[in-house]
Amino acid sequence: MIVIARYSFAHEAQIAKASLEAAGIHTHLADEHTVNLQWLYSNAMGGVRLMVAKQDAEQACDILSSDFSQAVEDSHIFSGEADACPCCGSHDLLPYTKGKRPAFVVFLFLGFPLFFYRHGYQCEACGEFTDKL
Incomplete structure (x- = not known):
């Protein structure tokens, strides 16, 4: 598994994880519980790391970089x-x-x-x- 994104807060990482898992991409969050327990360590540790399998990395990056704001406004x-x-x-x-x-x-x-x-x-x-x- 490789790191495709880092987040300062665990809730941001959870939102990204849910987006990827909805698309069928298996993910893992590293250091999520440590940041939740002591959020001041987040920057020192590099934040919560969102990890995916190497073969899914390109698709995952495309999904995370997509802007869905127009779809929400049109709903x-x-x-x-x-x-x-x-x-x-x-x-x-x-x-x-x-x-x-x-x-x-x-x-x-x-x-x-x-x-x-x-x-x-x-x-x-x-x-x-x-x-x-």
Whole structure:
């Protein structure tokens, strides 16, 4: 096995490992537990090393260097393009949390949180909030 990438934090290495294993490439993380235990040693040790078999190295480097940000932006989950506002029918919806400010104010006054906020979407055209699409 050869080292194809080094990461300062174990969670970054875990994300890269998951990407490679989803593509069917067997991986191994070296020094992951040492960095988790004493993260200040990460730079001295060279970080968490992501290792793959020599014959998979080129494919693994291609996968790690790929930029998937456009695919995420185009996905249905984040775009809201397939869903419409139930009030006006507009497709211009943005993720929104209703009741976040009052919950914070209650936390400041009482000293403990009362979570009465709701996650959903707010229409940019009419301002209508909905949590069901």
